[in-house]
Amino acid sequence: MEDNEKYQETDPGLPQYRKLYEVLRSHILNGVYREGDLLPSENELCTVYGLTRPTVRHALDELVREGLIKKQKGKGSIVHALPTGIGILSVAGTTTALGDRNLETRIITGPEVRRWEEDFFFPLPDPYIESGCIYMERLRLVNGKPLFYDISYLPNINLPRFTTRSFENKSLFDTLRRHYRIEVTGGEQRLWAIPATPEIAGYLQINPDEPVLHLERKIDTNRVGYSFYSSLYCNTKDYALTGKF
Amino acid sequence: MEDNEKYQETDPGLPQYRKLYEVLRSHILNGVYREGDLLPSENELCTVYGLTRPTVRHALDELVREGLIKKQKGKGSIVHALPTGIGILSVAGTTTALGDRNLETRIITGPEVRRWEEDFFFPLPDPYIESGCIYMERLRLVNGKPLFYDISYLPNINLPRFTTRSFENKSLFDTLRRHYRIEVTGGEQRLWAIPATPEIAGYLQINPDEPVLHLERKIDTNRVGYSFYSSLYCNTKDYALTGKF
DNA sequence: TACAGCAACTTGTAATTACAAGTTAAAAAC
DNA sequence: GTTTTTAACTTGTAATTACAAGTTGCTGTA
Structure with a gap:
């Protein structure tokens, strides 16, 4: 299934940045992107999902906050190692x-x-x-x-x-x-x-x-x-x- | 000292949202705002510090992430104070x-x-x-x-x-x-x-x-x-x- | 007086534009 | 062939505008 289709069918009650967050999150957790991979650039995500950069960045911020990615200026959004233990403190x-x-x-x-x-x-x-x-x-x-x-x-x-x-x-x-x-x-x-x-x-x-x-x-x-x-x-x-x- | 003066003298190398963050953070930790207080509204902070809402919101987001404030739609930013320090250290x-x-x-x-x-x-x-x-x-x-x-x-x-x-x-x-x-x-x-x-x-x-x-x-x-x-x-x-x- | 409703706030979401600054790889110069 | 430069990326910062949606208190009505 294409990202875009999966994106379309997500809960319409959620804000856009949240929908994108959910899609990217599930992709990371399901191994579509692996540890060390770069996510598509912010501009790519904009065109693919029909959003603007502030919205895309909002979604990425959530992923950073959750520890699923790290961002590096000039390079991109790097998929971060998944915790090996039991993550209950966040x-x-x-x-x-x-x-x-x-x-x-x-x-x-x-x-x-x-x-x-x-x-x-x-x-x-x-x-x-x-x-x-x-x-x-x-x-x-x-x-x-x-x-x-x-x-x-x-x-x-x-x-x-x-x-x-x-x-x-x-x-x-x-x-x-x-x-x-x-x-x-x-x-x-x-x-x-x-x-x-x-x-x-x-x-x-x-x-x-x-x-x-x-x-x-x-x-x-x-x-x-x-x-x-x-x-x-x-x-x-x-x-x-x-x-x- | 006025907020604005203190704001002016902060490190010019820091981005604007970070400077505002530092000022608000120190005010919360120093008890200028107490637990349960409302921070000035985003628009007030805009005019006081000569910034725009996205920038002010960026600063407030950091405070939320740190647990120093909680935001409530329609009401404002509520000072949560309490444990400083990062993660579990407090x-x-x-x-x-x-x-x-x-x-x-x-x-x-x-x-x-x-x-x-x-x-x-x-x-x-x-x-x-x-x-x-x-x-x-x-x-x-x-x-x-x-x-x-x-x-x-x-x-x-x-x-x-x-x-x-x-x-x-x-x-x-x-x-x-x-x-x-x-x-x-x-x-x-x-x-x-x-x-x-x-x-x-x-x-x-x-x-x-x-x-x-x-x-x-x-x-x-x-x-x-x-x-x-x-x-x-x-x-x-x-x-x-x-x-x- | 009691209450409904409105107005004036608040934060939330989102598009748009512009430029700064770090990274990378290809092109140019040596 | 090696090094330097440049161009094309990347994310970071920031102003501007607009509207949605939740909260609160005031005001007019019953």
Whole structure:
């Protein structure tokens, strides 16, 4: 399929620069462009996709920000090495972070509506507390080995039919994006190295008191005032967490 | 001093958007704008600094990328302040009472020129290997407690008098920026939760096999082809690592 | 008073034009 | 054949214009 055709059929609701970004991103991730390759020049992209340079540059800026390309004046946009570890420190859900690996998701609990926990690990706005919390516990396995034990908390605001959706082998980020048009724009995270509790050790199939990585994340979205939260325990014995900044 | 005067006297070699970025950045960090405040609107900044919107927006984009502001359509640019520093480097306490944390730096080794280690944790370009490595081990303490054990590796290329500089209580990033005009533009990092070796445990004053966080970082700069490296061990018993994304 | 609607803001997207500056390879000079 | 110069690329910076879309507060109406 030609770039241009694929470009035409992308979501018409998205801005132009975003559509181009999506196309280029998928091409990089799918190996159409390989590490070290040069992307088509900005002017080429302009003519191929019928855009102007500021728009094309906006799309490329996003790719730079994501670490997928590096630009060099006078030369071009160079496709950057893909992270070999698990990229969770930047804007990505665990599903994208794991890429094409053999990822399996196992639901432990939920999704179900319940009250927010007392002394929640991030301060909660009052409207969140009133409307309750969609709670979900998931285990992420790579090649059969459990790597992440993930507890998600979403404010139960304007997410119709959410608890009836299946999340086996599906990305939470993608579900939010496709069904609710919620896109992740950023967030905060805290992390510690802690000894595994017996419960965590059980989930991650390691010995109690072995070091695990604990992340608490607040994830902001394009819905004004809508953030959700995640508490994540990672077994880093075989895979490192990676991030770009 | 008026914004405009301060703006005039900034480095004439920098592009306009960068100068505006520096001014706004320092104002945010110095508390001229406080958390939650709105920056002047883009159009106001245009007239005050004699720039056009694309240029002003470029400057604001950098601040967004750095996490210093958040923008909201229809409203404005909201100062987000909080952790300075890049990526995951900033420290925030688990207790709220850490505003007066005092950071102390203790040099363990170096800075000195030596050969790069065999099997370095990131692949090294050939020119780096030939010119050798500026090596430095530092211990960072907060309120007298050791938190970080940091090993830095810098390519020994065009950094006159570097090994004679004092790094007690000084930031490596700031030194590079002020004396060598090297600015950090991004990088990669990998991290694990590992049991402390006896050596690491000694430095961090914890028991061996207690969990510590291990980061390996490659840090890119505005000098084309110049990156440096850091291997970092963190005691996260009392303080979490925090980051924005 | 309460509310609807409008006006005046804000940022977001996008085309257009121009020139500066770094890179590369072919052409010209030696 | 080797070196130098040049021309044709590349991305970087920046002004200008226009409209879309979200937010806020004021104003006129009920």
